[in-house]
Amino acid sequence: MVTIPQTFNHGVRRVDDPSGARPVRAVNVSVIGLVGTAPDADATLFPLNTPVAIEADETLSAALGETGTLPLAMDAIYSLALCAVVVIRVAEGTTDDETENNIIGKVLPDGTRTGLQAMLSARSITGGLAPRALGAPGFSDRLAVGQALLTLADRLAGWVFLDAPDTTNAAAKTHAASFASARVYNPVFGRPLVRDRAGAKVYSYGSAFALGALIKRHFEQNIAWSPSNTPLSILGLSQHIDYVPGRPCEANSLNEAHVGTIINDEGVWRLWGNHSCSDDENRRFITTQVIDDFIGDSLLRAYKTRVDQPITPTFFDDLIETGNQFLSDMIRQGVILGGECWVDGDLNSWSNLRKGQAILRYKWVDPVPAEDIVVVSQIDPTLYTAIFSQ
Numbered sequence: 001m002v003t004i005p006q007t008f009n010h011g012v013r014r015v016d017d018p019s020g021a022r023p024v025r026a027v028n029v030s031v032i033g034l035v036g037t038a039p040d041a042d043a044t045l046f047p048l049n050t051p052v053a054i055e056a057d058e059t060l061s062a063a064l065g066e067t068g069t070l071p072l073a074m075d076a077i078y079s080l081a082l083c084a085v086v087v088i089r090v091a092e093g094t095t096d097d098e099t100e101n102n103i104i105g106k107v108l109p110d111g112t113r114t115g116l117q118a119m120l121s122a123r124s125i126t127g128g129l130a131p132r133a134l135g136a137p138g139f140s141d142r143l144a145v146g147q148a149l150l151t152l153a154d155r156l157a158g159w160v161f162l163d164a165p166d167t168t169n170a171a172a173k174t175h176a177a178s179f180a181s182a183r184v185y186n187p188v189f190g191r192p193l194v195r196d197r198a199g200a201k202v203y204s205y206g207s208a209f210a211l212g213a214l215i216k217r218h219f220e221q222n223i224a225w226s227p228s229n230t231p232l233s234i235l236g237l238s239q240h241i242d243y244v245p246g247r248p249c250e251a252n253s254l255n256e257a258h259v260g261t262i263i264n265d266e267g268v269w270r271l272w273g274n275h276s277c278s279d280d281e282n283r284r285f286i287t288t289q290v291i292d293d294f295i296g297d298s299l300l301r302a303y304k305t306r307v308d309q310p311i312t313p314t315f316f317d318d319l320i321e322t323g324n325q326f327l328s329d330m331i332r333q334g335v336i337l338g339g340e341c342w343v344d345g346d347l348n349s350w351s352n353l354r355k356g357q358a359i360l361r362y363k364w365v366d367p368v369p370a371e372d373i374v375v376v377s378q379i380d381p382t383l384y385t386a387i388f389s390q
Contacts, residue, residue, distance in 0.1 A: 040065025
């Protein structure tokens with residue numbers, strides 16, 4: 001609603017009308033956050049416990065050196081997508097348990113954050129990069145690290161990519177069952193065989209390849225696409241996962257228990273698994289949580305300019321129009337199938353409005369992955385007639 005100034009004026013003057021819908025600038029949800037070790041890294045470029053942005057920069061990635069978990073993880077991600085990665089390097093301990101503690105990190109008395117906790121400072125330190133897809137390859141098969149990653153994901157509205165213990169199917173399923181959250185992508189069972197930066201054959205981390213596959217889908221398709229079924233350039237796998245299309249097999253059993261894996265399908269290695277670890281059927285697929293965060297945070301960003309404006313009928317009209325235009329854009333792009341913004345009069349009671357609280361509702365539905373395509377076979381004896389119709 002236009003405001004007419006009440007100050008005296010003799011002549012003609014112009015007044016701007018700021019009302020009306022505004023385009024929604026979508027948030028960037030394709031930023032990876034990694035925590036790990038790199039003892040040979042250039043300490044000037046990668047100081048300990050400090051978020052460093054590697055923005056599609058293979059040269060900067062090379063400065064991590066050849067040892068530790070971060071070089072292998074970065075190579076796995078960049079084999080699939082050259083993207084923005086916020087890296088936090090921690091000190092390698094004298095034992096794995098000590099390194100685990102360094103990965104998890106803490107807040108020191110002077111306010112300094114270390115390990116995973118330092119990811120909370122990434123946005124301010126890197127100039128606005130907000131990590132969403134989070135991992136600690138090499139240590140995320142440990143329960144304490146997985147739980148710390150999930151706590152961080154809740155703070156950042158992100159998603160956790162874990163490795164399953166590289167032991168047995170049962171251990172992998174137990175690990176996945178420990179995280180009843182839609183923010184956790186099914187832990188990946190099996191370590192991919194690759195060549196490291198020194199040229200030696202080593203086992204890398206399935207979670208790192210899953211992170212790269214997610215961003216590859218974002219770049220090449222859109223955020224509604226699952227990372228599953230992405231071909232991987234690897235040499236082998238630490239586990240011999242049984243996969244038979246359309247038949248009971250290990251891969252199906254693992255996926256059903258919310259465990260991801262890597263299969264060999266006619267000579268092609270593929271990431272295999274769509275699920276989150278949630279027990280809510282509406283949140284079965286990781287893509288649902290990704291889309292939910294993308295839409296919600298994009299609307300929050302768009303509405304920030306409306307904070308502290310007077311609540312009038314046109315105030316609500318503008319909010320609704322802005323939201324519906326954005327949801328329509330998402331429908332056209334194939335991110336969602338349908339969606340709508342509206343104002344619920346019951347929620348916007350006079351007491352809530354008097355407190356300065358304006359409530360807007362929106363709904364949407366996503367195109368979930370076609371996880372189970374069924375081909376029905378039928379023998380039809382009447383088709384013998386084709387023999388005599390030639």
